[in-house]
Structure formats: C-alpha cells, structure tokens
Amino acid sequence: MxxxxxxxxxxxxxxxxxxxxxxxxxxxxxxxxxxxxxxxxxxxxxxxxxxxxxxxxxxxxxxxxxxxxxxxxxxxxxxxxxxxxxxxxxxxxxxxxxxxxxxxxxxxxNTLLLEVIEGNQPAIRAYENLGFTIVRRLLCFNGSIQQGKENAEVSIKDLNDFQWGLLCSFWDIEPSWQGSVFVLEPMPENYVTLGAYIDEKLVGYIIYGPAAKKIYQFAVDKNYRNRGIGTKLFNAVKERNAGQTIALNNVDESSENTSKFLSEKIGLNNWLSQFEMKRPI
Incomplete structure (x- = not known):
C-alpha cells in the first residue's frame, strides 16, 4: 500500500x-x-x-x-x-x-475539521480514536419552500456589494465550512444572491446555488426580525427556482429560532443531523 x-x-x-x-x-x-x-x-x-x-x-x-x-x-x-x-x-x-x-x-x-453524520457510529468512533472531539451538532434541511405571507414594505434586489462586516453582523451562528465566507468569497457568478431592503436599508440577505439547489447563507438584521423579511427572501428563491426542492445544510442546533423558522414557516424538513468535529494538529 x-x-x-x-x-x-x-x-x-x-x-x-x-x-x-x-x-x-x-x-x-x-x-x-x-x-x-x-x-x-x-x-x-x-x-x-x-x-x-x-x-x-x-x-x-x-x-x-x-x-x-x-x-x-x-x-x-x-x-x-x-x-x-x-x-x-x-x-x-x-x-x-x-x-x-x-x-x-x-x-x-493548527486544526483539523470535519463533519460526520450523527447516525454513523463507526465513523464517529474512528474519528474519536484519532483525537477528534464533537464541537457542535448541525441540522440539515430539505424540501420545497412553502409560499409565505409577504411584507409589502420589503423589497428584494440582487445583491452585488458584499460588505461582509455588515452581513456577518446579522448572524446568530457561524456557518459551517461550505457556507463560510472563505468558501463564498469571491461569490460564484452563477449563485443567486438577494438582499432584502426596507427604505433602501439592507435588512437581510440570502445566497442560493442553483446547480446544487442549496442555500448557503441567509440572515436577517436582529433589529428587523419577525417582520416577514426571511419569508420574502425564501419566496424570492422559490420564484427564481420554479419551486424546485432545495437543501440547507449544517444549521447550528443552538439557534432554535432558525430551525423553527425553517420548519414551521418555510416548510423544510430536518431530515438529517451531523456532528462537526475538530482536533489540534
């Protein structure tokens, strides 16, 4: 060998x-x-x-x-x-x-990082034997976006200027590797990137990859939540992708509001969970 x-x-x-x-x-x-x-x-x-x-x-x-x-x-x-x-x-x-x-x-x-499916016990044990430890549980969602009630004061526009400092300020949780700024920068040309605006102020955004049918990031300004902004962003993706099923992987389970929003408001199914594991080199 x-x-x-x-x-x-x-x-x-x-x-x-x-x-x-x-x-x-x-x-x-x-x-x-x-x-x-x-x-x-x-x-x-x-x-x-x-x-x-x-x-x-x-x-x-x-x-x-x-x-x-x-x-x-x-x-x-x-x-x-x-x-x-x-x-x-x-x-x-x-x-x-x-x-x-x-x-x-x-x-x-400095660090090794990976994800492993929660039910894959042989792999989890093997990685633990190699010195990896579980650092967080990640939820994976899929399904068709259900049309939600829209807020008329919210306008959706293509997002071309990625002021990551501003966008990151909307986050409650750190994205996993596949949705990280490192992976998304520079933004692939074939991705659908949309911003939600109220009175010309950016208050939310969503990043969608049509080829993989995956949503890589979405977030809403903490001062503008529960006003239908996230719903309008997902409705816009539904319109752009003609209602095809989508996936949104690796949502940190510590954000209960996010998982509740995705399942109850958007109609997605938490079909799988993963563990993020790390070890020092």
Whole structure:
C-alpha cells in the first residue's frame, strides 16, 4: 500500500474511488464527473494536501482537504473521506492521517475539521480514536419552500456589494465550512444572491446555488426580525427556482429560532443531523 497526495491523481480516478466508497454509505449517493469538479471548486479542495491510499497503483481510499487561514489560525477541512468496500478494515484512514499530518505541520496548520453524520457510529468512533472531539451538532434541511405571507414594505434586489462586516453582523451562528465566507468569497457568478431592503436599508440577505439547489447563507438584521423579511427572501428563491426542492445544510442546533423558522414557516424538513468535529494538529 502506498500513501501520497492526490496532486497527480486524475479526476476520473478520484471519481471512481468516491462513488465506490459511498455506494453503501449511511446516505448512499453517486456523483457525476461534473458534480465532483463542482464540489472541488466550491469547497476549495486542494489536491496538494489531500491524500490517497494506493493498492498496486489503484486509488482505494482518500481524504479530500482544503485549507483556510482565519484570525491567524490555519484550519484543514476534510471535505470527504472514503474507503472502497474491499479495502476496509485495514486502518487506512488512520494511515492516511499518519502520512498527511507531518505535511500539514510543515505548512503550520493548527486544526483539523470535519463533519460526520450523527447516525454513523463507526465513523464517529474512528474519528474519536484519532483525537477528534464533537464541537457542535448541525441540522440539515430539505424540501420545497412553502409560499409565505409577504411584507409589502420589503423589497428584494440582487445583491452585488458584499460588505461582509455588515452581513456577518446579522448572524446568530457561524456557518459551517461550505457556507463560510472563505468558501463564498469571491461569490460564484452563477449563485443567486438577494438582499432584502426596507427604505433602501439592507435588512437581510440570502445566497442560493442553483446547480446544487442549496442555500448557503441567509440572515436577517436582529433589529428587523419577525417582520416577514426571511419569508420574502425564501419566496424570492422559490420564484427564481420554479419551486424546485432545495437543501440547507449544517444549521447550528443552538439557534432554535432558525430551525423553527425553517420548519414551521418555510416548510423544510430536518431530515438529517451531523456532528462537526475538530482536533489540534
């Protein structure tokens, strides 16, 4: 078994190993080549710090990773770990981390970060044995947006000027990796980004990716809540996407108001929960 980064591994090799690994997952799924390329770009995954296990030259296990520097701390995000069924039980995830951690230390990385489905006990135990600890529980929602009552004084416009300092001031909770400012900056051109205004004042916003049918961020100014602003933003997304089902992943469960709004006002279903886990390098 050989361990090395994925810097010289083709997309098709990674795709084959990815789909084999997740064919019998807790939530089975299958990616196309285009969707994998989009995932790598959207999550800023870096093949130079991603790692694979190769058996006779064939990729049989992988960890896809990205790197973020924020507030002087360098975090390495695990955007996907997989082991093809016939190579399980060989401790490959631990061996891949044993290989890549010295590389990450050379890059002065501080923290490893990942998400794991709440019901996936074998994976949770494996990561705990590797030194990871659960730091928060994240709720995942999906479904069709139910049309809500609108506030006539709220106008919706395309949002082109991302004053992140202002937008972040609307937050109650920190987005997970996929919805972080690091991942969204610069904002992909194909995303729908809308602002809600009252008397020309920005009081809320929403960011939607039509290709993945995902909402990555939404928030309302704390001084303007319970006035139908969030409802109007979701109604606008419903109009733009012709009522297709959407997903909104990784809402911190500590924000009870957000989860209640999504389920009761927007009509989305909390179909899955994940744990965010961290460990120091």
């Amino acid at each position: 050989e361990f090395k980064t994925l810097a010289n591994t083709s997309i098709d090799e990674i795709l084959s190993a990815f789909n084999q690994s997740f064919s019998d997952y807790v939530v089975p799924f299958h990616l196309t080549r285009e969707v994998l390329i989009s995932k790598i770009a959207a999550e800023k995954l870096d093949m130079n710090i991603s790692v694979g296990a190769f058996d006779d030259g064939k990729l049989v296990s992988f960890i896809l990773q990205s790197e973020k520097v924020e507030n002087g701390e360098k975090t390495i995000y695990n955007g996907g770990t997989g082991v093809v069924p016939e190579s399980r039980g060989k401790g490959l995830v631990r061996k891949m981390y044993d290989f890549i951690i010295p590389v990450l230390k050379e890059r002065n990385a």
